[in-house]
Amino acid sequence: MWEGRKSFTSLIFAIVMLVLGIVPLLNYFNLISWNINFMLTPLGAFLTYVLAAGALFLIIDSFMEGLDEPQGRLAFFVGILLLIIGLLPVIGIMIPFVSGILTPMVYYFLFTIEGIFLLIDSFLM
Numbered sequence: 807m808w809e810g811r812k813s814f815t816s817l818i819f820a821i822v823m824l825v826l827g828i829v830p831l832l833n834y835f836n837l838i839s840w841n842i843n844f845m846l847t848p849l850g851a852f853l854t855y856v857l858a859a860g861a862l863f864l865i866i867d868s869f870m871e872g873l874d875e876p877q878g879r880l881a882f883f884v885g886i887l888l889l890i891i892g893l894l895p896v897i898g899i900m901i902p903f904v905s906g907i908l909t910p911m912v913y914y915f916l917f918t919i920e921g922i923f924l925l926i927d928s929f930l931m
Contacts (some may be wrong), residue, residue: 816862816867816928819860826853827917832912846910851895852915858892860920861885868928877930881923888920 826842833841844850864885868878894908 808910820924823917823921827914830914863890
């Protein structure tokens with residue numbers, strides 16, 4: 807259900823995450839000709855923290871709505887997983903092999919998944 811400010815914030819986060827994830831994926835599959843290729847720039851390092859911030863927002867929303875609902879539990883676990891993945895660049899400074907695991911394409915999928923969950927969160931939770 808729409809809950810005003812909380813739902814609006816989730817919707818804005820969802821739109822940003824979906825654009826950051828879907829546009830590069832559509833370009834990769836040759837469905838559009840233009841691209842937002844940001845993961846190979848210094849902005850990409852910052853946007854990994856945006857992924858973590860969105861995951862934290864998803865976790866907080868799942869607690870606010872309660873973990874007794876199935877979608878709340880799923881959003882919580884997806885949020886935890888995305889938070890860990892979003893913070894992997896920090897861990898990669900300490901553990902060198904971690905930085906080679908996550909390619910830009912993986913991040914695009916993660917942005918898309920987080921955007922979908924935040925979109926669901928804005929209307930259902």
